[in-house]
Amino acid sequence: MPSSPLPGLYIVATPIGNLGDVSTRAREVLLSADVIACEDTRVTGHLLHLIGIKRPLLRHDDHADDAARARLVERMADERVVLVCDAGTPLISDPGYRLVRDARAAGRMVTSIPGPCAAITGLTLAGLPTDRFLFAGFLPAKAKARDEAIAELAGIRASLVLYESGQRLGPCLAALAAGLGERDAAVARELTKLHEECVTGTLGTLAARYADDKPKGEIVIIVGPPAAVAPATHDDAAVDAALLNALTDAPPARAAKTVAASLGIPRERAYARALALTGKA
Numbered sequence: 245m246p247s248s249p250l251p252g253l254y255i256v257a258t259p260i261g262n263l264g265d266v267s268t269r270a271r272e273v274l275l276s277a278d279v280i281a282c283e284d285t286r287v288t289g290h291l292l293h294l295i296g297i298k299r300p301l302l303r304h305d306d307h308a309d310d311a312a313r314a315r316l317v318e319r320m321a322d323e324r325v326v327l328v329c330d331a332g333t334p335l336i337s338d339p340g341y342r343l344v345r346d347a348r349a350a351g352r353m354v355t356s357i358p359g360p361c362a363a364i365t366g367l368t369l370a371g372l373p374t375d376r377f378l379f380a381g382f383l384p385a386k387a388k389a390r391d392e393a394i395a396e397l398a399g400i401r402a403s404l405v406l407y408e409s410g411q412r413l414g415p416c417l418a419a420l421a422a423g424l425g426e427r428d429a430a431v432a433r434e435l436t437k438l439h440e441e442c443v444t445g446t447l448g449t450l451a452a453r454y455a456d457d458k459p460k461g462e463i464v465i466i467v468g469p470p471a472a473v474a475p476a477t478h479d480d481a482a483v484d485a486a487l488l489n490a491l492t493d494a495p496p497a498r499a500a501k502t503v504a505a506s507l508g509i510p511r512e513r514a515y516a517r518a519l520a521l522t523g524k525a
């Protein structure tokens with residue numbers, strides 16, 4: 245950080261439970277803020293009190309009217325506006341994207357001070373593939389809308405990361421098990437806090453475990469990707485039928501190539517059968 249930081253918008257991640265996770269840079273930026281835009285002034289005021297910082301607070305969320313947002317963007321011309329949420333990384337299932345959009349459109353300096361995020365913390369704990377993941381936030385609360393959302397997620401070849409409350413954990417896991425099948429999954433709870441835990445199992449076993457249990461605290465559900473679809477197996481009769489059709493207007497090599505591609509079988513196998521069917525084997 246330069247000693248006199250530039251005016252603009254600073255997006256600052258704050259702890260998701262453990263105060264030790266306030267980074268040095270987050271502290272410096274908070275200290276130098278002209279105003280801290282937050283979801284709830286009591287929640288952020290309490291955090292600042294705990295870490296010994298006192299700066300002006302302003303309530304701001306994505307429902308703020310255009311005029312309120314415009315005033316904040318105007319202030320960024322010569323003031324340091326810091327955006328925080330109640331806990332974790334702003335904009336991740338939290339307000340802020342409209343403010344960032346408008347600040348960018350107005351040509352303001354925008355920077356992000358990374359830090360805690362429950363989705364990433366849960367994902368790293370789960371022991372599930374992390375090379376591709378989809379963060380889906382909170383599923384809808386109503387069963388029908390939730391089932392539709394799960395159906396949309398079913399075909400995605402990636403781990404899924406979801407936020408959920410303890411109250412709704414059981415029904416949510418049951419719906420995930422019904423819609424996604426027996427995938428490996430994890431329930432990560434109270435991350436970075438005293439009672440942090442990460443329970444792993446298949447969706448079915450987790451749904452059974454939490455069927456009558458409404459655990460306290462905050463929860464991230466991580467679901468592993470769908471199993472790779474096994475290559476289609478076709479018996480000789482099916483291959484022969486397709487080849488006989490293809491051989492009506494193509495020589496064995498071309499018919500074999502066509503059938504191999506359409507059935508997803510090795511070309512050599514199709515060619516060997518094509519030769520046998522045409523008496524050239």
Ligand code: SAM
Binds near residue numbers: 261433
């Ligand atoms: N912006 C936040 C972030 O970066 O993680 C998330 C805000 S979202 C409104 C709150 C949800 O995040 C909670 O309902 C829970 O699903 C998840 N969450 C937040 N803190 C958590 C924690 N310490 N352990 C597990 N999940 C947490």
